[in-house]
Amino acid sequence: MLLNSYKIARVLPCLADPEKIRVIAEISDEIHEVFPYLNAVLKGCIYNHPALTLTIKKDGKLLTLHFQHITLAKIEDEKEAEEILKWLRDLINETYENRDKIEPNYSKGAELKALDIFRLLPGTNCRKCGELTCLAFAVKLVGQEIGITSCIPLFSEEFKEKRKVLLELLHDAGFEVPAGSFDSEEG
Numbered sequence: 240m241l242l243n244s245y246k247i248a249r250v251l252p253c254l255a256d257p258e259k260i261r262v263i264a265e266i267s268d269e270i271h272e273v274f275p276y277l278n279a280v281l282k283g284c285i286y287n288h289p290a291l292t293l294t295i296k297k298d299g300k301l302l303t304l305h306f307q308h309i310t311l312a313k314i315e316d317e318k319e320a321e322e323i324l325k326w327l328r329d330l331i332n333e334t335y336e337n338r339d340k341i342e343p344n345y346s347k348g349a350e351l352k353a354l355d356i357f358r359l360l361p362g363t364n365c366r367k368c369g370e371l372t373c374l375a376f377a378v379k380l381v382g383q384e385i386g387i388t389s390c391i392p393l394f395s396e397e398f399k400e401k402r403k404v405l406l407e408l409l410h411d412a413g414f415e416v417p418a419g420s421f422d423s424e425e426g
């Protein structure tokens with residue numbers, strides 16, 4: 240067994256849908272060894288090998304596995320979060336047990352690179368996001384350590400065009416984006 244237990248550590252508002260929640264769960268074990276095998280058996284994952292993250296899209300939810308914690312986005316309530324975490328634990332353990340029969344997939348799917356994001360940021364290095372530079376912010380964003388809404392200047396009228404393109408890129412790559420920020424059925 241790779242993952243023994245998990246515990247919900249934080250419940251936050253969801254960036255993508257204000258009516259839903261974002262849940263961060265602490266896990267008892269490091270799970271990154273299973274990521275290329277999950278990437279092989281599940282469709283449409285976003286695998287970021289250097290950052291050790293794997294994002295799974297399931298029923299409109301975004302489930303991001305980090306090597307020491309799990310983030311769930313677009314979740315209805317804690318009960319649903321518990322159900323998804325149990326599903327994930329079983330999936331992780333079953334896939335890990337069968338890994339000898341699975342060809343690992345190291346492809347990155349729709350992964351965005353920090354430079355792709357950086358080019359669409361305001362580029363002023365104003366530090367309002369708490370980072371020293373826009374590039375540092377882009378690197379953290381790719382690693383899902385910070386949300387796009389932390390770049391407050393991006394949401395001003397001045398950067399409307401860049402914002403639209405960037406939010407679409409992020410959305411298509413499976414990142415959380417603020418609801419209603421561009422024309423999309425999923426928001």
Ligand code: SF4
Pocket residue numbers: 360361362363364365366367368369370371372373374376377389390391392393
């Ligand atoms: S808030 Fe935005 S514009 Fe300012 S440094 Fe951060 S990423 Fe760059």
